[in-house]
Amino acid sequence: MSENREARRLDLLSDCGSCFGLCCVALPFARSADFAVNKDAGKPCGNLGQDFRCGIHPQLREKGFTGCTVFDCFGAGQKVSQVTFGGTSWREAPQSAPLMFEVFPVVRQLHELLWYLDEALGLAAARKVHGELRRAQDEVDRLAGGSAEELARADVGEVRARVSELLLKASELARAAVPGKKRNHRGADLIGARLRGADLRGANLRGAYLIAADLAGADLRLADVVGADFRDADLRGADLTGALFLTQAQLNAARGDAATRLPDHLARPAHW
Known part of the structure; x- marks a missing residue:
């Protein structure tokens, strides 16, 4: 940088x-x-x-x-x-x-x-x-x-x-760097959704409601998460390296663990 x-x-x-x-x-x-x-x-x-x-x-x-x-x-x-x-x-x-x-x-x-x-x-x-x-x-x-x-x-x-x-x-x-068809969940209601281990590489999750969603082990590399609501979402073991427009506030609102992979510029929340 x-x-x-x-x-x-x-x-x-x-x-x-x-x-x-x-x-x-x-x-x-x-x-x-x-x-x-x-x-x-x-x-x-x-x-x-x-x-x-x-x-x-x-x-x-x-x-x-x-x-x-x-x-x-x-x-x-x-x-x-x-x-x-x-x-x-x-x-x-x-x-x-x-x-x-x-x-x-x-x-x-x-x-x-x-x-x-x-x-x-x-x-x-x-x-x-x-x-x-x-x-x-x-x-x-x-x-x-x-x-x-x-x-x-x-x-x-x-x-x-x-x-x-x-x-x-x-x-x-x-996101064009991710091969194949990418999921489009822009603005989607994914409250409580079961997305454990899901391949969400390059997905459009802009403004999606992911409150209490199960994203444990999910692959979110290069997913666009601007404005996505991660309150109480389970990110344990998820890969968020390279996630686009991810903020510290979004991480602070979610649940994760030591296995959750994060972008270098963001910190692992103390409550995880």
Whole structure:
């Protein structure tokens, strides 16, 4: 990985120590299997300390806040805290809170797109569309670095749609290396599906619902998993090396073991 690319990736990693606890305040959550209580958007979580740190971070899963352990802001928290709002917190300047909370999810979406674009640019097989990908990367990066007012006006849906088409082109070029017919499960309801040992090499799993699916021992090399929901999916012994657009949050939401094979840039979750 080049130094420039490595630096870009580091900017897209969460740095909670440089954030004003934005994910713990700006976003809502409902009492469920993922969260122990209800919380409205803009209301600080009861576990958030004055230092903007989570008071129960080591025990989140045990205390019913699994949803917190699988969330990834892709570096949006520190970007909004330290760049967009210049290091002044919503506690220091309460009048800034509504706008800060409004732009945080916007920047989070833009940074997620930057993560995917960076990965697509690392695919040698997608060299044909690298020029388009770089232009999209520059555009999204400029948008993410705009003022709070500009970010609040941004049409993220339109940007996401255009970038998604580019990512699909890159995906198709990369997956073409897998011989034979590839499975197309784009957006499919595969909740609880029995896919143990399945050959899913080069499959299109974009946006698929794989909640609690049995993927133990499955071959997911070069499968496109952008937006796939892996909550509680069984990935024990599965091969995810080279899986396209796989994120740490997706792995954190799943179940795996020491035999699960992962891409080099992602970490094995501690709870596996």
